Amino acid sequence: MANFFGTIKEIHVKSSRIYGSPQITNNLPHEKKASRGRVARIIGQNGIRSKVVKKYKATTNSKHDLPVAENLIRQDFTTSKPNEKWFSDITYIPTAEGWLYLAGVMDLHGRKLVGWAMDSRMKTELIANTLKQAIGRTGASTGLIVHSDRGVQYASKEYQKLLKKYGFVCSMSRKGNCYDNSPMGSFWGKLKMEWLDERTFKSRSEAKKAIYEYIEFFITVGERTHSMVTWRL
Structure with a gap:
């Protein structure tokens, strides 16, 4: 239970506390999939609140014709030394x-x-x-x-x-x-x-x-x- 809540909290923080239960549910890893009702219940019990976004400014403009590089990381966030x-x-x-x-x-x-x-x-x-x-x-x-x-x-x-x-x-x-x-x-x-x-x-x-x-x-x-x-x- 504590581990599942930790996953919910991590997704919430990564979204700059914008995501509510629908978005958090959609972004749960495959091995921790749960119903929206369960996620909403855990969020409510632990006082997590989604903040209203009043301003938004996009920082990524990927609509261009320039070449893009291959994804070499593939979400492998491990390293063995600095500057790797x-x-x-x-x-x-x-x-x-x-x-x-x-x-x-x-x-x-x-x-x-x-x-x-x-x-x-x-x-x-x-x-x-x-x-x-x-x-x-x-x-x-x-x-x-x-x-x-x-x-x-x-x-x-x-x-x-x-x-x-x-x-x-x-x-x-x-x-x-x-x-x-x-x-x-x-x-x-x-x-x-x-x-x-x-x-x-x-x-x-x-x-x-x-x-x-x-x-x-x-x-x-x-x-x-x-x-x-x-x-x-």
Whole structure:
């Protein structure tokens, strides 16, 4: 029972707490299929609430004629070392000035964000800057798999040229399958639920400051504290 509830909660968090019982039921793994009534009952008993979406901004435009890469990950989220598999994605934060776009690159080994950048526009330059920062921080080398969705920014000639320059291998999610890139989706959901939930920003600079604090201070300090406690035990 506890394990089943954990699955329900994970799906709810990955949807940024948007999914209710119908969507959660539809996204249950095959081995844990259940009726909508049972899912709704468990959700109600544990106080899970679906939040009303007032604003939405698509960050994936896959309606283009650019070549797309094969899905090399196939939801195999295991790694044996750093700089083996990276995941990349873009999310958005509403402000009174307009949308703020946040791009990130995660090293699947340790699920750590190794590169990130923000801008008022969702251009190829945004994800290129994110990738360059990740390379500078990690020294990643040839053979690394970089996975993303099929968005026009990731399929662009400029971005693909950058991947080839460093000898990286491009992998892309299947069309319309958010679970192929779920590690990044989980990170964005955690950011919004732990740090940005119910907060409003008057400006993009105000939102940038809050995001910087979360990524470079809150997460980093939390990881260091956990490591120290584990080492002492």
